Amino acid sequence: MATEGHAPTASEYVVHHLTHLNNTGHAQTSIVDFSVINLDSMFYSITIGLLTVFLLWAAARKATSGVPGRFQGIVEILVEMVADQAKGIIHSAESRKFVAPLALTVFVWIFLMNAMDLLPVDLLPRIWEGIYASAGGDPAHAYQRVVPTADLSATLGMSIGVLLLCLYYNIKIKGMSGWVHELFTAPFGSHPLLYPINFLMQMIEFLAKTVSHGMRLFGNMYAGELIFILIALLGSTATVFGMVGHVVAGTIWAIFHILIITLQAFIFMMLTLVYIGQAHEGH
């Protein structure tokens, strides 16, 4: 809500909030452009990622088999939850050594990134605008998006990571020839006429899994963020209705969002486990 100078219109406000800070300095024009990188998403996801592993490491460093403290207790609950889920889904103990820690990281990391949504929607962008303006820039171009999971590139990056793991475990468990054989003979059966159909189905399956995996998280968080922006717009009308509406709607949506951020982090983690688990099983 850049109130000083020219007040932005509602649409300018929304567009401003949905524009990433990237290395070009202006909004990305083409749909896919790998010369562009979103600095805000990278900054927040790496910062939160470091926070995640630091918190987990801090608990692990002082982990004792004696009476655990509260902090160790909560980390242990998470570890046990993830370990149980991993044990139920992935039957190879060797694979679990990597996949279970991965699932734990994914859960905590995504939960914390999602939780950025609960910060007041203008807080960090306004701080950034102040810094940008004091450095001589135009605050209208001081873009900042603080929820990395509301960035499709970030969520698809993670889901493609899971896809790579699926391919790796497919080859590791079934062998190259075994996996290729499966690609052409499953799900419909081993018949030369069915080979192309099977292969097509397999490719669609991999694509659908990966895209839906990333898109689900992105969609939920993007929509959540957008609704926070709209609620903030309601408050910006500076009427009694707008202020009351902002407080009431903002409270309700934030409380509901606690559920969504946890649920989406959990779903992402579970699907990671399920997809990697599927890579361990033949059709």
Place this chain on the structure above:
Amino acid sequence: MNLNATLIAQLVVFFILAWFTMKFVWPPIVKALDERAKKIADGLAAADKAKADLALAEKKVVEELRKARESAGDVRSSAEKQASQLIDEARAEATRIIAQAREAAEAEAGAAAQRAKEALRDQVAHLAVAGAEKILRREINTQVHAELLANLKQELQ
């Protein structure tokens, strides 16, 4: 919602974080959990064992008590037996000593009586000789008449 290089960077970060967790977070926590589970299991087993030991010890105590009571009874009865035996022996000894003493006394009394009789006899003989001397008014050769006197002594017996 555009795609860009953030995707690749995020993918790399994703794997680095997962690697870090696998290397430095997961093992110590799981180790602590496993160790605690083992500790608890051991503790429960120890408690069970202690309970069994206690029951065993109680049984042993009862057994020992019973044995002690039994042996105390044995000791008492044997002591009683020994005491009564000692009393019997002492009584027999006393009886024997009394009998012996009585016998000795009797023998002594008999001997004394005999001696008194002998002395009396001698005296009677002397008295008789003295009487006879007086009567006969003459000296009687005791050596000549010893046989006569002995015969007389025999008759007096």
